[in-house]
Amino acid sequence: MTKERVCIIGSGNWGSAVGKIVGENVLKHKDIFEAEVRQWVFEENYKGEKLTEMINRERENPKYLPGIKFTPNIKAVPDLIEASRDATVVVFVLPHQFVRGVCEKMKDHISPKAKAISLIKGLEIKPEGVTLFSEEISRKLGINVAALSGANIADEVAKERFCETTIGSRSEQDGQLFFKLFNTDYFKVNVIRDYVGVELCGALKNVVAVGAGISDGLGYGSNTKAAIIRLGLMEMRKFGQTFFGTVEDTTFFESCGIADLITTCSGGRNRKVAEAFAKTRKPIDILEQEMLNGQKLQGTLTAQEVHQFLTARQMTREFPLFETVYRIIYENAPLESIVRDI
């Protein structure tokens, strides 16, 4: 039996935390996996040196996850084609705006027998329809793609704090392989079939977190926040069941569902920036400058995309929380409508 050769595409904060887990697990399962794991790292200069060279020498990513050591079998590679050559298992963990370009470059080099898993956060929601990144990758590369999502703040995972995660995989065989690649004592994997639900939760939760943050900014207390979280979960479920008939109720009981929603609505940048918005009424782009170094907030963008998608279907009224979040952020609706209109 030929062993699986794993490649990781991406090396940010989450990609590095995942690199640590994958590096350890392939050594634990030497019968299944080749020891070497190539990790594609977008090359940049860091403190006067190439980032890939620093990673390979120091066994850590000093820019995105300082202080956390990788096993020596992780090899940072700046060239995408070289990193993914001969890979049979591809882990996608990069910002969603790079997915298309990366797949375009990889598509003539990847084996049709490879399997992939997407750890990419978000969805592409356009008025015409919703695209899951797992499906987008699958289409571009002609291979099966699973999805992983859960209550997984990268820094806590890297410190080996106990948590859970959910893998959605159409193929049971791939699901078992990914289980071996990711599961550890402190990072507990549940494998389910409903990859669509896994990905939807990971994107829509951020809209709910904006609502929870507005409630916090208004000082509404924990009954109200719990109600917003619950109503948000119900709209996530309705969105999935309306536009993707296959989404299962039980998916929302998984780590990718309620657990991630709880984490996102208690800590999390979406909640925090929305709280500041409610308190200061400064525009979101100003707050993004002040609080996120200009990075874009996911939850508000997703709220806008969901609004356009629902408007095209004349269904905004059936998702009052999503719609109210949109109207508060983009149409100057009163903050109080977060409870009045849902």
Next chain:
Amino acid sequence: MTKERVCIIGSGNWGSAVGKIVGENVLKHKDIFEAEVRQWVFEENYKGEKLTEMINRERENPKYLPGIKFTPNIKAVPDLIEASRDATVVVFVLPHQFVRGVCEKMKDHISPKAKAISLIKGLEIKPEGVTLFSEEISRKLGINVAALSGANIADEVAKERFCETTIGSRSEQDGQLFFKLFNTDYFKVNVIRDYVGVELCGALKNVVAVGAGISDGLGYGSNTKAAIIRLGLMEMRKFGQTFFGTVEDTTFFESCGIADLITTCSGGRNRKVAEAFAKTRKPIDILEQEMLNGQKLQGTLTAQEVHQFLTARQMTREFPLFETVYRIIYENAPLESIVRDI
């Protein structure tokens, strides 16, 4: 059509918040309810005066919910029989240890056509079996009893902060009546059939909150806490489905399920005392003295009862979180087992 005559049994913090809502709602639905609502108040001296007299003069309960005004149709009555005479709708909202005695006194006076609703927190779990208070009241009084539970911190409800609640009622007709009695703009009622699930959630959530508090005390962060909450929810569901086959998955999506669990695990005395326990390792009864004026903590008691119940059935292993909470609190198990053993 004769109108419904409402009586409230109990007048603590939650009973007073509920008195405010019920008082307003019977006036809103004059076609259905008599205006006068009698509220049984356990008579005590407060600042040199009888509590019932103060309530009836000041239109508020100065001891348990100061500053919140009742409508004038709420009448505090110190005699239980007088309070419940001719009542056709009885709202039970008192500490669970008084339920038996109160029912004993009421049973010869209550109309067999009356309907009741239990807002009592907790269950009676003995090695022989689990008793729901709604069923206990139903048996003693020979009437139908529904249940109400949700993410409803009394002070926040009294201040009209938006929240939701769940009513579980076997009878759809009674469910609609209770909807009219409790639903307001700021206190949104969902009526479901699964009264068993509603009551189970209200008791078992406190065990989960003790687990969440231990995690907080250890400084484990939000991934871990979200995992404990999720695993706790799954054990609540398994407990319901194993010992009460009728409990529905969808009940856990209601306010009585995830929303109440979220509130209880973020604020809440069970979480707080458990956090202090993990930090100081002082025995629970000392912490009850120091933090709760000697009142008993619900979550630890319930954990012990659940343990005895499961032990009698040789099923402790199937509920690892409940069992680990028990062993940490009562058997000196290491705090870290809260993640290691679940």
